[in-house]
Amino acid sequence: MPAAVPDQAAILRALLAARCGDRAPREIAVVGNAPLPPSALRARRIDAAGLVVRMTTFALDRAEAAVGRRTDAVVLHRAVVPGPDTFADHGRRLYLLAEPGRDFFEPEALPPWWPTDLELVPVSNRAFTSRTRAALRMGPADIAWPTTGTLAVHLVHRLFPHARILLAGSSLVGRPSRSAHLDHHWGPAVRLTPEHRLHRERRLLHRWRRAGWLEPLA
Numbered sequence: 001m002p003a004a005v006p007d008q009a010a011i012l013r014a015l016l017a018a019r020c021g022d023r024a025p026r027e028i029a030v031v032g033n034a035p036l037p038p039s040a041l042r043a044r045r046i047d048a049a050g051l052v053v054r055m056t057t058f059a060l061d062r063a064e065a066a067v068g069r070r071t072d073a074v075v076l077h078r079a080v081v082p083g084p085d086t087f088a089d090h091g092r093r094l095y096l097l098a099e100p101g102r103d104f105f106e107p108e109a110l111p112p113w114w115p116t117d118l119e120l121v122p123v124s125n126r127a128f129t130s131r132t133r134a135a136l137r138m139g140p141a142d143i144a145w146p147t148t149g150t151l152a153v154h155l156v157h158r159l160f161p162h163a164r165i166l167l168a169g170s171s172l173v174g175r176p177s178r179s180a181h182l183d184h185h186w187g188p189a190v191r192l193t194p195e196h197r198l199h200r201e202r203r204l205l206h207r208w209r210r211a212g213w214l215e216p217l218a
Contacts, residue, residue: 008127019072025050032149032169040065057083059186075152100145168217
């Protein structure tokens with residue numbers, strides 16, 4: 001008899017719930033890397049959420065309040081350009097490794113500078129990324145996948161469907177940009193790689209906002 005396939009959703013739900021006292025969070029802050037002006041109110045709402053999830057390259061607030069200081073979980077990928085706080089205090093956080101390119105051509109090797117004691121939980125392409133690709137109407141043969149931020153929003157919504165998602169620092173909320181680069185709150189802009197379909201992600205985020213469970217934080 002074949003071994004039972006692990007329930008990926010149940011595993012991730014339990015790991016994330018452990019960061020909020022083993023209770024399902026009522027609000028989840030998903031914080032991307034787009035530039036944000038100072039806002040003490042925004043920073044307070046992020047830090048007060050039941051669960052705070054950040055992305056790849058980031059720096060937490062120091063002298064000026066803008067994006068808060070709490071971090072319960074980090075969603076990253078192998079090609080991450082780390083910010084000052086990406087790996088800071090990593091023993092106290094849950095790190096989720098998104099690998100959408102593994103279904104196509106991305107290599108498995110980790111960069112030589114990767115922390116040797118960092119424990120990672122992979123985000124299953126079959127259980128999660130494929131669902132986000134389908135929501136973006138990407139066909140199985142399309143060499144395309146969601147940005148880490150959109151994947152993270154969809155992931156936590158599927159794990160905690162009754163929670164309100166607070167989205168901050170997303171380049172996909174507001175006026176579309178025709179730039180080939182994405183500006184960052186910390187560090188230089190990064191080149192927009194060809195596998196992303198930002199116009200589809202904008203429409204999807206707008207649809208989720210209309211559905212009432214996604215709230216962009218200005």
